[in-house]
Amino acid sequence: METMNAQHIEVNEEGYMKDPAQWTEEWAHEVAREYNINLTDKHLALLKWLREKHNEGVALNIRKVGKSGLVDIKEFYQLFPGGPLKISSRIAGIPKPVSCV
Amino acid sequence: MKNLLILGAGTAGTMMANKLYKELDPLTWKITIVDRDDRHYYQPGFLFVPFGVYQPEDVVKPKAKFLPRDVDFVIAEIEKIKGEKNEVLLDNGRTLPYDLLIIATGTVPVPEETPGLKGKLWYKDIFDFYTYEGTTRLAKKLETWKGGKLVINLAETIIKCPVAPLEFAFLADAYFTEKGIREKVDISYVTPLPGAFTKPKATAMLSRLLKEKGITVIPDFYLERVDEDRKVLISYDEVEVPFDLLVSVPVNKGDEAIERSNMGDEDGLNFIPTDKETLKSKKYDNVFVIGDATNVPASKAGSVAHFEGEILLENILSYINGEPLEARFDGHSNCFIETGFGKASLIDFNYDTEPLPGVFPWPVIGPMGLLKINRANHLGKLMFKWVYWHMLLTGKKLPVSTHMSMAGKVTTE
Numbered sequence A: 001m002e003t004m005n006a007q008h009i010e011v012n013e014e015g016y017m018k019d020p021a022q023w024t025e026e027w028a029h030e031v032a033r034e035y036n037i038n039l040t041d042k043h044l045a046l047l048k049w050l051r052e053k054h055n056e057g058v059a060l061n062i063r064k065v066g067k068s069g070l071v072d073i074k075e076f077y078q079l080f081p082g083g084p085l086k087i088s089s090r091i092a093g094i095p096k097p098v099s100c101v
Numbered sequence B: 001m002k003n004l005l006i007l008g009a010g011t012a013g014t015m016m017a018n019k020l021y022k023e024l025d026p027l028t029w030k031i032t033i034v035d036r037d038d039r040h041y042y043q044p045g046f047l048f049v050p051f052g053v054y055q056p057e058d059v060v061k062p063k064a065k066f067l068p069r070d071v072d073f074v075i076a077e078i079e080k081i082k083g084e085k086n087e088v089l090l091d092n093g094r095t096l097p098y099d100l101l102i103i104a105t106g107t108v109p110v111p112e113e114t115p116g117l118k119g120k121l122w123y124k125d126i127f128d129f130y131t132y133e134g135t136t137r138l139a140k141k142l143e144t145w146k147g148g149k150l151v152i153n154l155a156e157t158i159i160k161c162p163v164a165p166l167e168f169a170f171l172a173d174a175y176f177t178e179k180g181i182r183e184k185v186d187i188s189y190v191t192p193l194p195g196a197f198t199k200p201k202a203t204a205m206l207s208r209l210l211k212e213k214g215i216t217v218i219p220d221f222y223l224e225r226v227d228e229d230r231k232v233l234i235s236y237d238e239v240e241v242p243f244d245l246l247v248s249v250p251v252n253k254g255d256e257a258i259e260r261s262n263m264g265d266e267d268g269l270n271f272i273p274t275d276k277e278t279l280k281s282k283k284y285d286n287v288f289v290i291g292d293a294t295n296v297p298a299s300k301a302g303s304v305a306h307f308e309g310e311i312l313l314e315n316i317l318s319y320i321n322g323e324p325l326e327a328r329f330d331g332h333s334n335c336f337i338e339t340g341f342g343k344a345s346l347i348d349f350n351y352d353t354e355p356l357p358g359v360f361p362w363p364v365i366g367p368m369g370l371l372k373i374n375r376a377n378h379l380g381k382l383m384f385k386w387v388y389w390h391m392l393l394t395g396k397k398l399p400v401s402t403h404m405s406m407a408g409k410v411t412t413e
Helices: A025-034 A041-055 A062-066 A073-079 A084-091 B011-023 B043-047 B132-144 B164-179 B200-212 B256-260 B302-320 B375-392
Strands: A002-004 A009-011 B002-007 B029-035 B039-041 B060-062 B072-075 B078-082 B087-090 B095-097 B100-103 B107-109 B148-154 B185-190 B216-218 B223-227 B232-235 B240-242 B245-249 B252-254 B287-289 B333-340 B343-349 B358-360 B368-370
Touching: A025 A041, A025 A084, A041 A062, A041 A073, A041 A084, A062 A073, A062 A084, A073 A084, B002 B011, B002 B095, B011 B029, B011 B302, B039 B043, B043 B132, B043 B164, B043 B375, B078 B256, B100 B302, B148 B164, B148 B240, B164 B185, B164 B200, B164 B245, B164 B333, B252 B256, B287 B302, B302 B333, B302 B375, B333 B375, B343 B368, B343 B375, B368 B375
Parallel strands: B002 B029, B002 B100, B029 B072, B100 B287, B148 B185, B148 B245, B185 B216
Antiparallel strands: A002 A009, B039 B060, B078 B087, B087 B095, B107 B252, B223 B232, B232 B240, B333 B343, B358 B368
16 A cells, blocks of 8 residues: 655555545645646646536546636646646645546 | 337338337327438449449448338438427428437438538549448549549547458458559558557458558547648648548538537537437437437447347337346447458447457358458458348348357457
8 A cells, every 4th residue: 555745645656645534735745746737726626627527426538628618628638748637636645647548 | 109209210110110110009199200211222333333343333232122021111202309398300390299209310321521622523532432422433433543643531439330441452452452553652541540440350450451451540630621722631630641532431420410409528529428338318208219320339330220129129019018128239340340351250248348359150051250351351241231131121020139148258368
């Protein structure tokens, strides 16, 4: 079982939080730094939205984020370069998005 | 008299009409099915048309031929589903009331979603192959194409038959090899997925195969637009991929009538929020959804529609009898993957179990190799055309279990 930082938050082998309830903003900042991302208010608003959607049981995809009213897909890529949904999900403390095929 | 209305007479809708016709009392239930088109396409055959394996006429037959005579077949466009009123409005002004509704309106490629895709290069240097028109035009293009950069691109992750683009790549490799111009063709497979496929064991096998065949995979590429003048694909993070010939799998969406009825999922793709086990609509109690039209996390494919059909039949009969819906769809999917040169592979999986190697115990036909590449699987794939027209559409039981079975599968290597 792997843990991150002094708060002893349990994560899986890919670094995704096992219990989303353990999430803190401080933890998000720490994970974001691994990706060289400095979290702005815009980032944090989006993380909040992702966490809410996860709690509602919504299976997320990039298009849904693009329809969130917070960012379009282009901005989502700019906020979390490389793999926006995978990276933002990890920082938001929710499970890695699954693909159905 | 009660009305059971089916929207869409494709694979799923036709199959349900046949199954329900056999089960329901004709004195109590009238079955009506609506579709805009009177032709039925054998969609798995579209893959083979560009390479001259099937001729266009091999993949189309009249829809009416596969529907029971006493099922009312209405040819019209669906204007709107009025779930609160239990009725469906058609574009000809007619209103069809229902007691029970099955939505099987499928999915269509929508190239208009991506700027530059359906523009001046459409059907000149850019083709789709999931439509009758696209695949027949692509066949003509390939006949005279002299080579260059062939790019196969998936514009979205949620597409009909997720293995078909890979099969296209394998068949293209074989086609140009047999034509003697393979060295003049540079084949790239450009996908928004992190690899050739999503599930680990199948991805490993397919990646190995792509490599052997000299096909380059460009993963994590999410298409934003096509620059028609420079002939390049551009992703949302500004990565560019040049092409001479683009074989595109455009964004797939559910039917526009779903959008007009305000019944689509929140990503705007018009797939209907559906209970992934009972196949009941999440919005209306007397509405069920099957096949590509749902948002359930399974592949959009005929085999999935078939397995869903067995579950849906049970649940609809339970619903009619006022009993709880007990049949549960497990996400079962089963598909042949054509790999070129007369060989194919086979995968079998569900919501929880990824495609595993081993053997698939197919009664009558005999065991087939899972995640293996051989001639028997290819013959199975070709034989499936007969099974489709004669058994699957007409709702006959196939010798394959509805729930995925672990028999024959190897879980450790």
